[in-house]
Amino acid sequence: MPNPKSALKSRPGSGGSPDSVRFRTYRLALPPVSGVFRPRLVALCVVLTAATFLLFCWGLTTGDYPIDLTDVVRALVGSGDPGTVLVVRELRLPRALVGLLAGIAFGVSGALFQTMTRNPLASPDMIGLTQGAGTAVVAGIVLGWDGGLGTQALGLFGALATALIVYALAWRRGTTGYRIILVGIGVAWICTSATDYLVARGGRFQAQAALGWLVGNLNGRTWEQVGPLAVALAVLLPTALLLGRLLRTLQLGDDVATGLGTRVQPVRLAILLAGVGLIAFATASAGPVAFVALAAPQIAQRLARTAWPPTVASGLTGAMVVLGGDLVARTLVPGTELPVGIVTGVLGAPVLLWLLARANRAGSGG
Amino acid sequence: MSAEPMSADPTSADPSPTDRVPAPDPDLRASGLRLAYDSRLVVDGLDLAVPPGRITAIVGANACGKSTLLRALARLLAPKEGAVHLDGRAIRSIPSRELAQRLGILPQSPLAPEGLTVIDLVNRGRSPHQTWWRQWSKADEQAVREALDSTGMTDLADRPVDELSGGQRQRAWIAMAVAQGTPVLLLDEPTTYLDLAHQIDVLDLITDLNRRENRTVVMVLHDLNQACRYADHVVAMKSGRIVAEGSPAEVITAATVEDVFDLTCQITTDPVSGTPLVIPIGRHHGAPAR
């Protein structure tokens, strides 16, 4: 066995091994904070934040009638043409905010689910939640309750009620991931059929409105929807980040994780709740925007070259996908505003195929 | 951010006093254990006292309950009856974090997520000692470096675990268990699926950990001769009960082997290590000619 001791001359500030280009460490004497950070990931997050900000601002300038960036800024602080102020503050800003926040929520939720199930194809909308939200919203539309806050509240109710039902039905002296997915499939089927029935039964315009929501849409989002979404993120995002360390031990398998002192069942439950909460709020606000929760974490992981979907980067990627998709959807066909879900659905497919093709290790992806 | 001055010259052969806290003699014992999966009873009324500071090997035929026993010792399986005590306290009542600082387990065939590097894996072993704001303390760094060093993985620290050979991968996992810094180490079949050279490599490594760092090791082994060579204390199990327990010479006799493994054999002395050597007698070799 080669003598490794001579290779162990440590350089200050570098990681535990001389070849470690992948992470750097930091340690403060007071307060006693120390940790590991990955330069590439940090750089990625900075870039993603900048790009998201850019898309956000660009989105504010786009719409039925284009508004200059300088006019947008003026309108934000309240000066300038009152019409512009109204459009920017009451129409575009909330829309952009919903897109931003929902995108982050989709991305983080997807990252949590994929890390927890150790499966890059796992997606929070495989367990029936989003279908349940859909049924509730469509019931509201077809059976007569409509309105901004109404839709979001209905969607939230549908998603959370479905989550509870699925968990309860899958619980039999504890749950296994497999059983949750199976029950989720059954429940999703029932909800989808109920939705189809309602859409078929309703009038033409109701059907249109219903389908418009079901595809994932940022049209007509108002401040009333931004509020609850922002609060949810303020609570659930830090939770997800704090749980990150424990989540990474879960990645090694339940046995190893238990051996490392992680209390597997409570941690998994907490992560599940955070993931469910995030996707419920995101879906309730923007509808089930296709693919974001599935693709964003994978894209972030590959860009950052980590072995797991990085939480913050996934959220930012999700935000970029939603905001970017919305931008494309609004400008693609002049005169009509396509819903964002259509664009993400069409673009998501090639991304998935790229994941397929990029499977460069035996057994991964195939 | 301050650059850390080196507290110990890494090229010195002697470990400095700060790295190596002499492990207190841990007292791990099981009493009246009754273990079952659902309704299938595997172990019924078993008592075991693990000798501190020694290597104990648990041997037995397939499905005799040795892995089940190990899992119960590691609190991966809750006993239906009976309890496991560590240093006088029932492990059920010890908080998870604290238990993980005193008892580490390496399960069979663990799976690392794709792309995870060796040093990341070893770092995870430090998680019972870390908090979310302190994830790379001096002790962590030292433990990781020493773990890589003692398993010979320093040069491979940056490679993904799934790209390593079987032997290297197992050493990486052992490095993780070592970094955890526990006085007791439980290993479930650490040599399965390894070729012979790597098996010896891993077992030698485990012996190093025991001799140099005074760690108590309990491992499930399926190879009797390896158990004889490397273990100080052998526990032979059959159908969920301990049939014999003691030093290899005491336990591995032709009669015990016949009882536990249903195998006729001849016992001789290993010319290299001086421990008992099991020579199996099958239908084609060793049986009196007809």
Next chain:
Amino acid sequence: MTGKRARPALLVALLGVVLAVLCLLSLALGAANIPPDQVIRALFGDAPSRFVDNVVWTARVPRTALALAAGAALGLAGALMQALTRNPLADPGVLGVSAGASFAIVLAVGVLGINSLYGYVWFAFAGALIATVAVYLLGGLGRSGMTPVKLALAGIAVTSMLWSFTQAIVLTDVDALNKFRFWSAGSLADADNGLVWRVLPFLVIGAVLALACAPALNSLALGDDVAASLGRRLGLVRLAGVAAVTLLTGASVAVIGPVVFIGLVVPHVARVLAQSVGIGPDQRWLLPLSAVLAPSLLLTADILGRLVARPTEIQAGVLVAFIGGPFFIAMVRRRNLAEV
């Protein structure tokens, strides 16, 4: 030994009887209250009135026939799909069939203005076929050839892309919207004899192909390597299997709508039943069992749909979910669903 042999045969006989009873009920019950003896007379050509003759022969008989044919087709396709992909969660729509069909339908109605069921059903079939071929080709991309996971991934990719296009059209064209949403709910109401006869050949060919694959599928379940060493030509079996699934599902879905979840649930029930009479996961039994169970489910749903909300109907596809879904969940709870 006759005891053991007899049990599977008894099961099949029992299921056949159940199916026959359901067929009779389907013919006898409906929005129009016709006494059973008149129905029977109408079946033998001696209807008491033209109205009865009409109801029986142009509404109920094709409907029942369609339920039988499409139901059997979907059950068969589902069992086949699960065996091919070695994934107990696969349904026949996994290869993009429903998405292809729906896209083709809205294209036909919205862009090409074809409005009759006879017209767009062929589009639906073609769309299903093209989508499946695309999925099959895409699933074979990459170095390691086709694997079940890649096939599933390709299916998801193509499905979502097609759904997006479908929704784009549907949200802009009202006629397309209407046709699409009624088709989506999955109904047997528009059946007529001509339609049934036209799709029947495809269903028959598909069924024959499927049943012919059955022995090879048993080997396939043991893994690609083992199957190859047993002399099975994997590529051919997969191709034949996918062709069968496409024909069966495409033709059914084009006519009755995307009721593909039958194909997910019924094979599981078939497996449970087979186990209870002592047959293991033998595709030579599972395929026919699925083919008999699925129409029973579809007929039950259709009958209930006609009765529960008189004088209107609840579409069969919806009720299949409300019956099949809880049943599936109950099964998941009660036992660990066996692998294929």
